[in-house]
Amino acid sequence: MDGINVSRWLAGGLAAGILIWLMEGAASALYMSAMIDALEPHGLAVDTTSAGIRWSIVVSLLSGLTLVFFYAAARPRFGPGPRTAVTVAIALWCGSWLVALIGYRMLHLFPPALLVTWGATGLVEFVIAGLVGGWIYREA
Secondary structure (H helix, E strand, C coil): CCCCHHHHHHHHHHHHHHHHHHHHHHHHHHHHHHHHHHHHHCCCCCCCHHHHHHHHHHHHHHHHHHHHHHHHHHHHHHCCHHHHHHHHCCCCCCHHHHHHHHHHHHHHHCHHHHHHHHHHHHHHHHHHHHHHHHHHHHCC
16 A cells, blocks of 8 residues: 655645635635624634734645545545545544534534534535545545
């Protein structure tokens, strides 16, 4: 069994991360006002400073790289292709987004409808990013 093709992993992971960042930015139009309204009573705010934006880019790139890494690792077991990419994307969404959303719900920080919208958009982002990253990734 050969190792992961690092250059294709980086290419696919960066493409997936950029897509996640762009889609999240576009999707935030669906829930940003509700998020701001939920945070305001707690004295909290969405960080839209340049540092906050840089962190959102870093997190998105790390998400994309992780997504494609696990796709590359799953290919020998589940086979290459979109089915494996979607399976990996859903599994990682469950281990990241879903866990965070449940935590937010437990804290009563955000209303349930906002969490559902946020989670659904995140799932779509991960699946699309996984498909694109998986399409770019190939073994050496």
